Amino acid sequence: MFGSDVFAFFAFLFPFVEGLAILAAIHAVMKARTSQGAIAWAVSLVTFPWVVLPLYAIFGRSRFNGYVLLRTSKDREVRRRVQNLRKMAWESGSVRTDLRRSQKALVNMSDLPLLGCNKSELLIDGENTFSAIFSAIRNAREYLLIQFFIVKADDLGARFRDLLLAKAEEGVRIFFLYDEIGSHSLPRRYLAQLRSAGIEVTAFHTTKGRANRFQLNFRNHRKIVVADGEVAFVGGHNVGDEYVSRHSKFGTWRDTHVKLEGPVVNAVQFTFLEDWFWAKGKIPELDWDFKNTCNWDEEHLLVSSGPADPMDTCGLMFAQIINDARERVWIASPYFVPDPRVVGALKLAALRGVDVSILIPEQADHLILYLASFAYYQEILPAGIKIYRYNRGFLHQKVFLVDSACAAVGTANLDNRSFHLNFELMLLNYSPRFIADVEKMLLRDFSGSRRAVLEDYTTRSFPFRLAVRSSALLSPVL
Numbered sequence: 001m002f003g004s005d006v007f008a009f010f011a012f013l014f015p016f017v018e019g020l021a022i023l024a025a026i027h028a029v030m031k032a033r034t035s036q037g038a039i040a041w042a043v044s045l046v047t048f049p050w051v052v053l054p055l056y057a058i059f060g061r062s063r064f065n066g067y068v069l070l071r072t073s074k075d076r077e078v079r080r081r082v083q084n085l086r087k088m089a090w091e092s093g094s095v096r097t098d099l100r101r102s103q104k105a106l107v108n109m110s111d112l113p114l115l116g117c118n119k120s121e122l123l124i125d126g127e128n129t130f131s132a133i134f135s136a137i138r139n140a141r142e143y144l145l146i147q148f149f150i151v152k153a154d155d156l157g158a159r160f161r162d163l164l165l166a167k168a169e170e171g172v173r174i175f176f177l178y179d180e181i182g183s184h185s186l187p188r189r190y191l192a193q194l195r196s197a198g199i200e201v202t203a204f205h206t207t208k209g210r211a212n213r214f215q216l217n218f219r220n221h222r223k224i225v226v227a228d229g230e231v232a233f234v235g236g237h238n239v240g241d242e243y244v245s246r247h248s249k250f251g252t253w254r255d256t257h258v259k260l261e262g263p264v265v266n267a268v269q270f271t272f273l274e275d276w277f278w279a280k281g282k283i284p285e286l287d288w289d290f291k292n293t294c295n296w297d298e299e300h301l302l303v304s305s306g307p308a309d310p311m312d313t314c315g316l317m318f319a320q321i322i323n324d325a326r327e328r329v330w331i332a333s334p335y336f337v338p339d340p341r342v343v344g345a346l347k348l349a350a351l352r353g354v355d356v357s358i359l360i361p362e363q364a365d366h367l368i369l370y371l372a373s374f375a376y377y378q379e380i381l382p383a384g385i386k387i388y389r390y391n392r393g394f395l396h397q398k399v400f401l402v403d404s405a406c407a408a409v410g411t412a413n414l415d416n417r418s419f420h421l422n423f424e425l426m427l428l429n430y431s432p433r434f435i436a437d438v439e440k441m442l443l444r445d446f447s448g449s450r451r452a453v454l455e456d457y458t459t460r461s462f463p464f465r466l467a468v469r470s471s472a473l474l475s476p477v478l
Contacts (some may be wrong), residue, residue: 018049088290089113094263096299102324103301106428109313110303112270117294118262120429122409122437126244129237129257130156136227136259137163143173143286145226145272149182149219149411150238153190155246160239161190168197175284176201177276179220182238202279204423218307221411221422223257224272229287232260232268234302234427235409236397245393250363252393254445256332258409258427264300266290271304271425298431305412306423314412315419317426319345321402328355330442332399333414336360336373336387337472342414343380350384358414359445361396362389368471369415375472377457388449395445398426399438406430407438 022045029038089095096114099107107114123129137144144167151157168174176194178186180203194201204220225233235257242248243255260268269288277283305313318338322329322345329349336358338346350356364370381387401407410426412418429435457468 018046020049022046084288089115089263089266092263092290092294094294102320105320106301106303106317109309109311109316110301110305112267112302112304114299114301115263115267116299117296118260118264118298118300119296120261120298120300120427120431120434121259122434122441123233123235123257123259124441125255126237126253129233129235129255130160130244132257132259133225133233134159134163136225136231136233137167140167140172140227142228143175143284144228145175145224145269145276145284147177147220147222147224147272147275148239149179149221149223150240151178151183151186151190152238152240153185153187154241156241156244157190157239161193164194164199165197168194168199173284173286174199175272175276177204177220177272177279178202179204181219182221200280200284202276204275205279217421219417219422220275220306221418222271222275222425223411224268224425226265226269226272229265229269230261232265233257234260234268234411234425236411243396248394250365250394254390254393254395254397256397256399256409256441258429260300260427262296262298262300263290263294264302264427267300267302268425271302275423298429298434300430301428303408303410303426303428304424305426307421308423312419314422314424314426315339315341317412318342318400318414318419321400321406321408322346322349322356324405325349325354325356325402327403328357328401329403330355330357330359330401331414332359332395332397332442332445334361334394334396334398335366335369335413335415336376337369337415338376339416339419342419343376346385347380347383350380356385357388357446358385359388359390359395359442359449361394362391362450363394365394368474371468371471372474374457374468377452377454381452381454387452388446389452390445390449392448399442401435401438401442404432404435404439407435409438 029042090113094115094117096116099114103114121132123132144164146164151160153161164174164176176199178201183203191201223233223235223237236255237243237257242250242253245251245253273283273288303313303317305317318331319341322342346356346358360373361370377387397409398412399407399409406428408426408428410424412422412424412426418424457465
């Protein structure tokens with residue numbers, strides 16, 4: 001009797017699981033943002049339902065629906081604040097209206113205006129970056145807005161915590177936001193120390209809400225520090241010893257940040273404000289008035305992107321800047337796993353004579369993404385695209401340079417996760433001085449790199465090439 005009951009149970013369970021997998025495959029076909037992702041999920045679900053069905057429940061969603069609802073709820077206080085900030089920006093004369101065609105597209109997709117009257121400083125590597133950030137924190141008088149993807153309780157993390165505790169004791173209000181997945185190893189004691197000092201601390205909470213409980217595929221990858229609404233920092237660094245080249249298996253950690261002053265700081269605050277409102281459901285009671293200090297002449301555009309956007313803002317941004325290039329487009333990224341849209345734009349740029357140079361690491365911190373990058377060699381190298389492998393440590397910066405017209409620093413990688421799944425932030429700078437500084441920096445990086453050749457892939461062993469092709473198949477769902 002017992003044996004027949006077990007047989008009947010499994011006779012019911014197997015077709016039930018297969019039926020759920022088929023329904024999930026239909027959902028993937030209807031909802032996936034890319035055809036490659038839809039095919040990868042659908043085939044995997046139907047073929048290996050017992051393994052892939054739980055993975056799809058966790059990683060299969062491509063839209064952050066809770067955040068979408070926040071943005072589309074017009075009666076939300078955050079939207080009223082943003083509309084007020086936009087109005088004050090227009091009245092201040094900081095908004096630039098005489099836009100080039102490429103700028104119009106970027107402004108429309110970013111939902112933020114091109115702002116003048118700014119000043120920026122390029123911060124190369126961790127010691128320079130955290131020296132500037134810590135100085136701004138020490139000088140803060142009223143409030144600090146802080147957001148990082150990864151925060152660690154190591155030596156740098158301890159210095160960071162102690163500085164925040166000291167500022168809280170001085171009466172400075174501090175709002176600290178971290179990504180719950182990126183900072184999964186951050187001890188509760190670390191957070192408890194901050195909270196006990198009166199610092200408001202919260203995770204971004206991609207899993208907030210019953211429908212999002214198993215939603216682990218989205219990340220808030222932004223790195224933001226704002227002091228008193230007067231100075232802001234954005235870029236590639238997180239809080240951890242490896243970001244200042246300490247205790248890292250890669251040795252030197254190559255990264256880039258940027259310090260900002262002027263009206264663009266208000267745009268950075270808006271991005272933080274929206275993320276904080278999602279996490280906490282309320283707006284910090286601070287002076288959110290527009291800071292109109294037109295003391296400088298740089299024009300900046302902040303492109304904030306994520307899985308709540310109605311369009312694939314990050315991927316479209318890369319496609320736009322590549323299509324706009326006439327002489328050169330240089331891109332530095334720790335990962336090179338672009339979608340077909342961006343690959344096509346890169347090839348067309350190279351074919352029309354543009355210097356297309358991609359700078360990626362020689363070393364791997366993420367094996368699958370490292371292997372997947374080799375899968376593009378046969379497609380793009382014959383078109384004239386140049387790939388350089390940085391070999392003076394690990395390259396983590398997210399930077400691009402287009403002609404002598406625009407340079408950008410931020411958090412977005414050249415991969416599917418940044419295009420579709422992460423909340424990212426890129427600062428586009430149209431200042432000739434800043435562009436020249438980025439050019440000088442990238443030329444130095446290229447000099448510390450090895451130019452890749454097709455034989456780096458074609459002459460490797462069959463197991464390596466099989467691993468490359470297998471990793472490339474997984475790239476749409478990573």
